[in-house]
Amino acid sequence: METTESKQKKLTSSWIACCTKGFPVSAYKSTPSSESEYDDKKKYHSGDSPESETAQRKPGGWKAISFVLGNETFERLASIGLLANFMVFLLTQFHMDQVMASNVLSIWSGITNFAPLVGAYLSDSYLGRFKTIAYASFGSLMGMLTLTLVAWIPQLHPPPCKAPQGHDCKGPTTSQLAVLAMGLGFLSIGGGGIRPGETVVKKLLLTNKFRFLNKAAIIMEGELQADGSNSKPWRLCSIQQIEEFKCLLKTIPVWASGIICFTAMAQQGTFTVSQASKMDRHLGPHFQIPVGSLAVISMVTIGLWLPLYDRVIVPPLRKVTKVEGGITLLQRMGIGIGFSILSMVAAGLVEIKRRASALEHAGPDGIAPISVMWLAPQLILMGFAEAFNIIGQIEFYNKEFPENMSSVANSLFSCTAAGASYLSALLVNVVHKVTRGKNGQPDWLTKDINAGKVENFYFLIAGLGVLNFVYFVIVSRRYQYKTKIWIDEEEKPGFDVELNVVKQ
Template identity: 25%
Template sequence: MGKHGLIEGKVDWKGRAATKDKHGGMRAALPILGTFMFANMADLSMAVNGTTYFNGVMNLNIADAANQITNYSGTSYILTILVAALADTYLGRFKAILITACIEFFGLGLLALQAHYAKLRPPLCNNRDPNAHCVEVHGGDAAFLFVALYLVALGSGGIKAALPSHGADQFEEDDPKEAKQMSTLFNWLLLVVCIGGAISVTLIVWIQDHKGWDIGFGLSTFAMFLGIVVLVVGLPHYRIHVVKGSSAITEVIQVYVAAFRNRKLQLPDDPSMLYEMSLDNEAATKAEFLPHTSDLKFLDKAAIQTPPTESEETNPWELCRVTQVENAKILLKMLPIFCCSIIMTLCLAQLQTFCVLQGTTMDTNITKHFQVPPASLPIIPIIFLIILVPIYDGLIVPFIRRFTGLPTGITYLQRVGVGLVLSAVSMAVAAFVEVKRKNVARSHNMLDAIPLLQPLPIHVLWLSFQYFIFGIADMFTYVGLLEFFYSQTPKKLKALSSCFLWTAMAIGYFLSTILVNIVNGATKRITKSGGWLAGNNLNRNHLNLFYWLLSTLSIINFLIYLFFAMRYKYRPQTIDVSDEAKPNELEKVDPQN
């Protein structure tokens, strides 16, 4: 904090230094939360109901429709890294949010336009009727569709990348009051995401299914417009992070490059001989210092001085600070945890694709005059999260804290582990439910029934069990991973910490597409339908076996996760340079033990 309440490194929308009394705080955070809510309201319906759109309107077969949505979701999440890097180095976080929000608005508008005009899409056809000859979307119509879809993916990914860090910019970590408000912000982020998601998977999905896809996409477009308006309304109150023009990711890459260049050099016996910024240097008062660790010694070669020098004028691609090396080590040690979170997204992808298609074959009547759209089933875990998150944070965590002494109740990795186990249970339950659904079809001689004309006499709420269990898993794993990545990533990479989770989810969605193709290819010769998941008739497919495969993979993944999690050492606390000790000599502190 500077003089007269000026906040260092942050400005207002006119480029003047931001002040504590006029800018930031919860007043500035509220419009940011509102934008996140409207953004999730606008795009979640595509993730949960898009398979139905591709299958029922664009005439793609079931497997291809599911793959298109997992590809879309994966692309959206992987683009978070690109947008976050651009936000930190060139655009700034606010501009990145505004630009990507406008891109998503434009993409949703194009989808609404295509859904409205019949000339821009293939003729309607029930491709689940074996006697029907349906034409899949192709040519210019396909180009129009995918341009619009991936504009939405870019916009959605950009908002996810930059908005949470822009919200955190409204608070200062060194101010106890604002630090507590920042913690509240992250809790509220999850809450508003759930609220926006609840509206999306109920109201918007219902409109898409019953009033028309053009009206549904139009409502999503309007929701995104409201998000942009709310974002801009808060502009006079924001603390805007100043772009520094250098990427923290570059510093990590420099360590690997320097370590490779120095691979033939001999490490000194005394770690204090490795290069580190002098505490007497004026820049050291603003620098981060981490103590040297004995793990991953091959990276220490990036800090070998040849010859030892006191000069700060060094080539960062040949010589790196010890703190810079330790940050690279932290990211590398987090890699196994990152990889183990991918399989859970693989399971989530099925809840957004095949589970929705299961629902289209089942009885969706709640009353004589009301039907529940299958794509609205995710409302079950969303409502549960809206109720459980405050209970977990306000009651369960304080209770567990009495026994563990940890501020978080249980460690981040313990929380993630609970979610991974529950995701395996969710897939096992999904397999049992699918067996029951197929048995109903077989016992009523409806294996070849056309779902839209003759739904099976089994209620769609049978699917709620797998959604309910996965909702609990979601709360434990994804929130735990967000906390883990945020707490463990280097100081300069805090803005990118949430992107690690989005990237893991992206890989999971892409892996889902690959797995579906592999399974169909491997089982093509042993099934009459041409593969477990081939064709358009779920009643004759073997989706239950696919769910068992996912459950088995989830159990194996958890055992691998357990191996690495039990050996993981939490990062040491940042060293205060006001201490007299040298950075390499200070004792490490484990914040979770």
């Protein structure tokens, strides 16, 4: 008779083997033929045959990269270029007040950033990457054509208005707003299909984190078919599926901390634009800086900082911290949150100075005699925030999620930006209503920025950022990085890494 220990060991091996992939136990046993095939494969990859290199050459390479980078570059050029100037377009051409324009921009940005989740699902489950990107590229083209027609054809936007400060101007009609929304919708479809990322090959180990979820892998009577396959996939889960869900579950607190940080970043395209439009934008007697081009300051900051950080700062820092990236990914994200807080404080202080100058020396258009370069400090600080937090988030999600969730992992970053856009719209509407005076006094975010108090709105976001930073410190100190190993392409057939580790 078998001992209790041997029975338990046999049962453990059985349910782990079955649940790991949902296949029979026999599928994980190495046979002489599989050993021979493995040896042949190893010899084949060793380059003994002159034809092996040509036969094993995979599609892709630099030729494929040129197409991928080209497609991505032009999509981002269109979307980011539109985002930088869209606030100005809504204020000057559609005659919206800054609250409504900010809401339109935030809602569209939120939809666009949520769209990659749908694109990732369609790409991984139904269409495949090529068809998804092809359809999305067509959507981006249709969106840009529609918005070009909106700006070009007089019937698709309100008539020009020369009233001082933009008062009493005719707003857009319902049909004009519908065409505008259609163009933005096409762009959202385009962004949703192009932005999901590539697959990273990783395998997950069985962990003790959220151990109660491991019960989903225990085989009950009637849950296996005669051939050993899973007959009830909604009840019986594999170890891989359980660990995938654990990855998602434990990263949600970290993901939530990025929303307020991104809310601060979202102000670059809204109220920072309103500030710049009421400042002196001249560089010399003949050149005036376009309002939408100020975002270049933060982009240049990122472009200059990243090579300096990677090539100069990381190597000596790595020797001290013994961490591959100099500091951990969570530490990088925390530093980015800190810079976003400083950026909002700087924005508030600059707005106090700008508004005081405008009220004292304002011209006929309400433009303050103060250089627009006063906005550079807040944009530079926001550039550092993006360099640390955004890139840290992207690397964090790619390293913490398994291979068949890689597109969703990359899309999770976009969901952070989407949540921030909706939170920004919510804050704008709440502040607009709560701060409105009883006797007709203007609120913080009134149409005339010189009559409002945008600096208080910046300080409010900075205060939320401080609370978010405390929350992030608590979450990051308790976070445990995922245990993972890399799978070699020449892995032995039938060899299961999860089984090997668990059985030991």
